[in-house]
Amino acid sequence: MKKFLAILVLALTAVLAVVSLSACEGKGELWLQKVEIAGALDKEGNLTVSETWEIGFSSAEGFRNVHKVIDLYDSELGVESGISDLRVYDGSGKPMERAPITTVNENAISKYPNTYYIVSAGSRKSEIGVIFPKTTSGTRTYTFSYVISDFAASYADTAVLYWKQFDEEFVYIENYKCEISMPEGQSLEGVRAWFHTEAEESLLEFKDNTLVYTASQIAAGTWVETRVAMPNSFFEGLKKHSNKAKLGSMIQEEQKWYDDWQAEIKRQKTLAAVEIAISAILLAVSVGLVIFLNISNKRGKGDYPKYFRDIPKEWSAGELGHLFYYYDGGVEKKNLRGRLLSATILELCRRNYIEIIPTADGDYKIHVNNVPAVRLADLRPYEYTLYRLLERVERSVGKEFTMDDFEKYAKSNYDDIDISINEFNAKSKDWFRRGGFVGKMSSFMKLLAVIGMPMAILGAIMFVLGSGGFFSLALLASGVVLLLGTPKLPKLNEKGEAEYFKAVGLKNYMLDFSNLKEYDIPQLVLWEEYLVYATMMNISKEVLDNLKLVYPEITKEAERAGVYYRPGGSYLFTYLWLSRLTRPGAPVFDLGSRIERSVSNIYNTAKALKYPSNKGGKGGFGGFGGGGGFGGSGFRGGGGGFGGGGVGGRR
Secondary structure, three states, X not given: OHHHHHHHHHHHHXXXXXXXXXXXXXXXXXXXXXXXXXXXXXXXXXXXXXXXXXXXXXXXXXXXXXXXXXEOEEOOOOEEOXXXXXXXXXXXXXXXXXXXXXXXXXXXXXXXXXXXXXXXXXXXXXXXXXXXXXXXXXXXXXEEEEEEEOOOEEOOOOEEEEEEEEOOOEOOEEEEEEEEEOOOOOOOOOOEEEEEOOOOXXXXXXXXXXXXXXXXXXXXXXEEEEEEEEOHHHOOOXXXXXXXXXXXXXXXXXXXXXXXXXXXXXXXXXXXXXXXXXXXXXXXXXXXXXXXXXXXXXXXXXXXXXXXXXXXXXXXXXXXXXXHOHHHOHHHHOOOHHHHHHHHHHHHHHOOOEEEEEOOOOOEEEEEOOOOHHHHOOOOHHHHHHHHHHHHHHHHHOOOEXXXXXXXXXXXXXXXXXXXXXXXXXXXXXXXXXXXXXXXXXXXXXXXXXXXXXXXXXXXXXXXXXXXXXXXXXXXXXXXXXXXXXXXXXXXXXXXXXXXXXXXXXXXXXXXXXXXXXXXXXXXXXXXXXXXXXXXXXXXXXXXXXXHHHOOOHXXXXXXXXXXXXXXXXXXXXXXXXXXXXXXXXXXXXXXXXXXXXXXXXXXXXXXXXXXXXXXXXXXXXXXXXXXXXXXEOEOOOOOOEOOXXXXXXX
């Protein structure tokens, strides 16, 4: 259960990471954190505008210019408005100087920092902007103040303000607010207004003589515009005029856009519901498959005895470790080489190939005996590899060595350590690998393990690109679940299961033998060999505690081991003597665990020195944004307004 919970947590973490990454990248390198616009109409139809932009930056290359293109042409009436009285203020409210330029290029941007400008942007368009020192991160705030003349238009039955503030080529906006006030002395009586934006959160409010538009999270790629119908009595002698009736057709047009938008929202909700259902099914199937495969691949129980007293004759401790830890992911995966190595060191000591010598400070040293070739031939290949490694360490130190000496050797001879330990691992695993103990993995299980990674990558790409929605997240999560949850190893076959449960039974026996009345207690000398297997299984401390209960006489013998140590004699008493030593604030010394920790440190040191980690760089990308709305909330529609346009930046 813990494994599945961990996998689900990792899948959720991957989803949240992709969502967060997508959210950050969706803003782009340049975006508007806050936009506040105030537009005041006068009786002549002129619009006095104040725009405050709080601009966010996140770009390695940086930006030196931000600008807005303003479309001044009313295509319906064929009249071009004018822009005048442009003023720009920095974030502190200080007026900026105007750059004397007629075009924006590299020379102008480099020559006139901290200035503003207005230039022609092509047919019937103007560009306003600011130039500033290169900015890669943080925010800058500017306020643009200007007047658009002849902005409102009159028809036979209504006056109209149709203001497209941002078109499809503007950047992402986090928070937007626009206030449009009626001409002096006029209220909102008889006024109709619409808000065109695709933002999910948008609102149009009527307050006194002012229309208040608000929206948040306006994505790039659509437009934001306001449309207002007012009584002609609000104005006097508008230059933009048509004798045609407009109000009825405009209301019908807006209603159609609103109905179409509501239908689109309904369609999207239906598709979202279907998508969520499919996504839930996909994720449930993935989780279900992983649970089923793990249960079916789980080690069997069988009719095996709980306890197994006999020490395996065909398995050494170093070899048995690969079978014993198979269902834990294997010795390599769990980084358990230290247990096999420490057990083999004790085995070499038990058979008098090396000696473990107590020291006066409560530690120990290792001495490698000079063994004739005929005895070396009795060693298993992996034992011989370790013996030769210990021999090289002692030769390098010049005498018997401590584990600290061993670690120093590893730092200067990491290639030797890495090669030797990998060779030890391969040779100790040879009997398990060739013995026919493992079953076969089904093709279906192999397929699931392979497709998990592509599914996760595809889901992440789809979400970042904005396609797929919930399905892309479900695809990502399902891929992670299949990738991490599908069993990577087949279960042991019947022969392997039998040997495995013998090893488990041996562990149970060593832990519980002091309480077992139905089993004969082995001779004390046999416990030297038991301790080798106990060290491999990481239960040497528990076994020692039981030994002291069953053989109380060994405590006195153990007291003499450190004083009357005799090379070539039994290491059991020395083992017990070392295990009784304590230091202030330290736990009881356990030789098996101490060797394991030391050997693990030695291997990790060598590995770190041979394969140092590399660190790379990072980067990102961004995009642009858009909008829409209707008296109450916004909706998509329109696109025929003018008086605004795209927002962008130059590097």
